[in-house]
Amino acid sequence: MLFTLPDFTKRQWLTLVVFGVADFCNAICVSLQAPFYPKEAERKGATATEYGLVFGIFELVVFLVSPFYGQNLNRIGPKFLFNGGIFTVGTCAILFGLLDKVEGHYPFIILSFLIRIIEAMGNAAFLTASFAIIAKEFPDNVATTFASLETFFGLGLIVGPTVGGALYEMGGYTTPFAVLGSALFLSAIMTAFVLPPNGEAEVNTKEGASLFKVLKIPGVLLASCSIIVTSMSIGFLQATLEPHLRQFSLSPVVLGLMFVINGGTYALTAPFYGWLCDKKVLPKVITVMGCISIIIGFSMVGPAPFFPGSTVLWVCIVGLVFHGLGIAAQLVASFTDALRTCVAHGFPNNLETYGLISGLWTSTFALGAFIGPSLAGILYDHMGFRNGTMVVVGLNAIVGIVVVIFICCAKRTPAYKEVVTQEDLKSNMSLTDSGSHLLSNGHHTPSGRANSVAIERPPGMNGIITCNSYKNRHGTWHMKDTGAVLIGPYSSSYGSLESRGFLESLA
Known part of the structure; x- marks a missing residue:
């Protein structure tokens, strides 16, 4: 099978492009200080251990705060978290470029730690929100779009030190941070216009x-x-x-x-x-x-x-x-x-x-x-x-x-599973006098047996949700509004429906 481009909507293509630009710029801002910050730190009297910890603290903070962002994403709002993370990283990048103006060993190191910690919090917010939005906005191509964004992020990590070093040679310590931090701000403005709105809060969150x-x-x-x-x-x-x-x-x-x-x-x-x-x-x-x-x-x-x-x-x-x-x-x-x-x-x-x-x-x-x-x-x-x-x-x-x-x-997931719903039981009670009733496949069954529906879905999936955008989360197929139906093979990409023609025939 040939590798073909997925059939995305115009908004999905715009979202993917903006995400790619944002990931690329974010990775550059996170990694651009590697070639020349150690030299500046040594000029201020910092040791290798000290400025090494300035780099190491970044990953530690991301590790600590990412689960909090992930667990409260729905309350904060993915779009707000995404743009807030970009603005935070961009601001910190510019502030990091002003550290050469700080005099004294300890003020320089302390401010370096504070800026990197805040930058790490912004980066964690940006990444957590972007991965979640991708899963929501591209339900049929989650892995492909996730991998594509990782490509842009990986290229940013490669380009960051190179571009940063070149700008450092041209304009000194502050220049690369000011230029690339501003570029990240521009990408945040782009996402504000392109990303879909957050919509209402999810309903199926009975248990956190x-x-x-x-x-x-x-x-x-x-x-x-x-x-x-x-x-x-x-x-x-x-x-x-x-x-x-x-x-x-x-x-x-x-x-x-x-x-x-x-x-x-x-x-x-x-x-x-x-x-x-x-x-x-x-x-x-x-x-x-x-x-x-x-x-x-x-x-x-x-x-x-x-x-x-x-x-x-x-x-x-x-x-x-x-x-x-x-x-x-x-x-x-x-x-x-x-x-x-x-x-x-x-x-x-x-x-x-x-x-x-x-x-x-x-x-x-x-x-x-x-x-x-x-x-x-x-x-x-x-x-x-x-x-x-x-x-x-x-x-x-x-x-x-x-x-x-x-x-x-x-254990292999069974191909079909018989599910008895409350509606089936009520319907069955009202039809007991007729002697028989129809199954979902059109055949008759003796009275006294609940109307069973053959479905195919992963065990424990308590509803059928199609989600090509944030706006349709309360749509026709919402779990509270959906009766059981017979569908074809469920999508491996988080709840999208593949057998649309079959579903239409049931209408």
Whole structure:
């Protein structure tokens, strides 16, 4: 089957374009200080430990606040949270560019921490809201659109240090922050006009879902573990790849390109894995593929201690390509899998659940990104790079094996399930004198038996919700207004209806 563009509406295309621009600019603002902030910090008297923590605190704050945003997304409002996050990151980017005007060691470091903490809160709000809006606005192509936005974000992380360094050379420390922070403001204005309105609050939130309830589901817990070990592998290489490659005496340009290989591969291949998920390939199968790719990649970058010989540059490059393929597969599949699994276990197919999973994804990724570099430094000092990579290989092997066991042992969802509704019971009581009544398929059945309806849907899904936009959440197919019907195969993309022709025939 050929890779074809999805049939989006005009508003969906506009939403996707604006989201891509916002993700790209946001990633640039988050990452642009890497090439020149350490130099400025040292000029103010800061140590490597101090300005290293300025970078590390960012991921820690994202980890802590993302679940809060996800759980309260419906109350705050996704559009407000999205735009508020962009404005916060843009403001903090500009303020960070004014730090060179601050005199004194401690005022500089304290303000650096405060700005990065607030920036992290804005970034967490932006990411959590964007993932949830994608799940709501693109119900039939969640994985594809999620992966596409991850591509823009990954490209922003690559371009950020490059553009930041160029603007720094042209206009000094303040210039890159002022220029790119302003660009992020403009993208926020675009989203204010293009994004659909929040609409009314969701109705099917009788019980507030919590992160702990979600993590009790084995499939979601596995997806979270997959995200953590993947982001740990990224952080491991960020902290240790440069000293590992010093043996080749590479120029700064070539060394910088080495760091782009896995990120570039991730950005290019993420949409393909999203397309696979949307075409009903089990996300857990793609997770296993990702684990295998990361294992191969890390075994080649070292290379692994059980391989004879020393490090070869071209083998290391191929290993980084495999690592990029692996992180693309795992990060895309994990979000898709967690959301589908939650809905299949009875969580409402609405914005509240999308926000909860978005917060979980953002939080667990940040946790791995915080642990990865910290653990990498310890392993590098005590075991060396080649032996240290075996820890990452082992963690991915464990996750991959457990996922395979889960796939083999998971109970298959029955094709059809007989559901007796209250309306059927009342209808049956009124028809007892007639001796028979019709089933949904048009056949007669003896009186005294409730009218049964064959449906096909994941166990625990308590309603049928189609959601091509925020406005139709109270539409015809709302769970409180819907009687049971016979539908064809349910969509794997969170509640959309695929057999529309069959449904129309029932009208």
